[in-house]
Amino acid sequence: MSKPPVKVFNPGRLLRNRELGLSLVLLALVGLIGLRNPAFASINNLQFILGDTAIMIVLALGMMCVLLVGSIDISISAVMALSAMTAGIVMKNNLSQAEAQALAEGAVSAAAVKVSTPLPLLLLLAAGVGAGCGLVNGLLISYGRVLPIVATLGSQYIIYGLSHLVSGGQAVYRKDMSEDFIQFTRGSFLGFNSKVWIMLAAFLVLLVFITYTRHGRRLYAVGSNAEAARLSGINVRAVTLSAHVIMGILAGLAGMLYASHDNKITQDMAMGYEMYVIAACVIGGVSVTGGSGKILGVALGALTIGVINNGLTMLRLTGNSEFWKKAIQGAVILVAIITNVYIQRGHERRVLRERRL
């Protein structure tokens, strides 16, 4: 046992590099769809896809944290709606005051630029609401010992209910939004949409958190072997709780991006979005039983879904039928996941065969 391990070149290792494999799949998809419709592979469209997928990536980063500790959160679209709605209502209320004030002062140009609560404050508010939802989910799961899927299934409906309560049954429209907020997702820098930059910032923060901080590594430890983590003095419950809070904050932020992008906040905004996000994580190689997953993989997984979604529209395979589009999306996601499972199984079988009896 004390002999030094022999390092041999192992082609299986390379094949098992999921990020590489996924990048190839992604390139192949872009190439294939591009062959059918060259407009798809245009720089413009690819930038558009990236911008479109940015929100999904932000959410997938949070979902990865939750999945790493062996939990799951299916309430995220409700959290997005509640966070955006809360911030939206505040914005709407303060907006009318700002306008009235401007008119009273007799300023001519004031009516043209709508002002309201500063955007950073709104973002903070949304993130706070999201964090609150994550905290409740996390408490239910880690201290209440409720099964994650059940806890977040239940909280999802409660959060949608709260969203309805906050909205008073009304949606927030473009006319209720400050100019800052409307422009939030419309700016661009170096050719990339501001959503892409925000996503990149979140990506980098999470990357550092998960690779270089104690707490980040403990997410892996808890998911890899909770009992061992407990025995080595890691507070498993607190770590699980924190993963849900991170998810909540990112969902709050993503809700604001989504609302600004859509120019509209409804109480059931983004309904069903959680499935894309979970699928992105799974395609990206995050284990749903916890303990393993890479942040780059998650981003690639989300991009794969983004490319599929956009590609299906560009190919016009399904006419205008949302129904068929969804069905094909689902099928493609399943195929991607099943392929992954088979690759994994094939690897395990190879390992078994290599064992000498």
Added chain:
Amino acid sequence: MQEMGAHPAGDGLVLEITGVTKIFPGIRALDDVRFDLRRGEIHALIGENGAGKSTFIKVLTGVHQPDSGTILLNGQPVRMTDPLVARRLGIAAIYQHLAAYPHLSVAENIFMGNEQLSGPLQFINWPGTRRRAAALLKSLGSGIDPAAKMGELSVAQQQIVEIAKALSQDASVLIMDEPTAALSQTESEELYAIVRGLKEKGTSVILISHRFEDVYSLADRVTVLRDGRYIGTWDIQEADSALLVNHMVGRSIDQFFPQKTAPIGKELLRVDKLGRTGFFSEVSFSLRAGEILGLTGLVGAGRTEVVEAICGVTRPDSGSITLEGKEVRFTRPGEALGRGLALLPEDRQKQGLLLPWSIEDNVSLPTLEACKKHRLLSRPLISRLGSKAIEQLAIKARSGLDTAESLSGGNQQKVVLGKLLSSRARVMVMDEPTKGVDVGSKAAIYQIMCDLAAQGFGILMVSSEMPEVMAMCDRAVIMRQGRVSAILDRADFTPEGILRASMPVERKEAAGA
């Protein structure tokens, strides 16, 4: 037996534990246990399954809080309120299975919970982590790559990583739980050398082991626990194995194991060249009516995998199974049961019982067909089955309506046995039937097995406990690394012979993998 008073307190004693009691619902896991550990001593703690060794360790490492008792560390009373406290005090434990993070790297496994940080933001210093990990491993004479994935190492290598982890925390007391359970002879000897090295540096070691070989080659003293009680402590020179076994079992072996007199009849089960890729291959043996056939070997030798393949839990890739003269191939355990082959699984709580269900519901589960009246299940028939099992197996319960989880380990195992009996199977496959069962229930289970054999059942018993195999079995099939290494008749049973056949043979190619 030596008394505690023989050592003046504080004089070279690192740990002194007195009167420790830990009660779990329904059991006194530890009852007034004492234990002491000298500086630079290796003190073995032995006892049968369920004797309270693991609970004792968990109390020492702060995982469980004792209900009463005192722990003195270097003469000072300490309270281990959680594992972190124990670690800060320099007590580290190497658990048998559960301590590793298979998804993470070796370096990270070593420093998890004790991360190497640097910079104003206290980020993890990865190069430093890997360097320190490599240095620690090197100090143990090992060249394991710190960047390797823990889950891809051999058990022996993982064991070394765990020791490195304990060293990284400057542990003065090291607790090792069954460190050699899955190691080959050479690997064990290498581990012994490492542990002796630690001892020379002044580390005190508590060694828990089933293998007397470990105890005799390492320990200075040995303490025996039985049924959660302290039995005694001996210097290793004065403790011969017969004495230890007697104290572990609580009576002399001949009184403990029933006399088996069942006549051996015709062949019931025949396994021929059975194989399952990656788990076992070319396994052949036969089982006759009235016979108790042992299937033994080290942990990981493939015993459980073999019986699972026989009983249809998994499917073999090659070979054949013949049951009462007919070749069979089961795709699920229910099918095997229907043909007269019943399995008592290794983990009774997860695989053998529905814990929240009542005794009678558990017992009747395999034979619900027989409990029907007018095509519907009949409560009275189910109850009758339950009462019959309680009476026949002397299950300690108020009625058949008691839930399985309310019973002690031994009685739970009897309920699983009740399931097998109600099924009218002819061949019983029992995987570690006395694991985690108290001594009284053990004797009862042995008696039941002998009675069953006398009634013409064939019993295939998987067991890791040497005394059990030697006393109960007519023949023993010994497995090593997925293959049958020997089949011994009762007359040829010797502990050395069984151990020799169990020990893995070294392979040059396997060394680095």
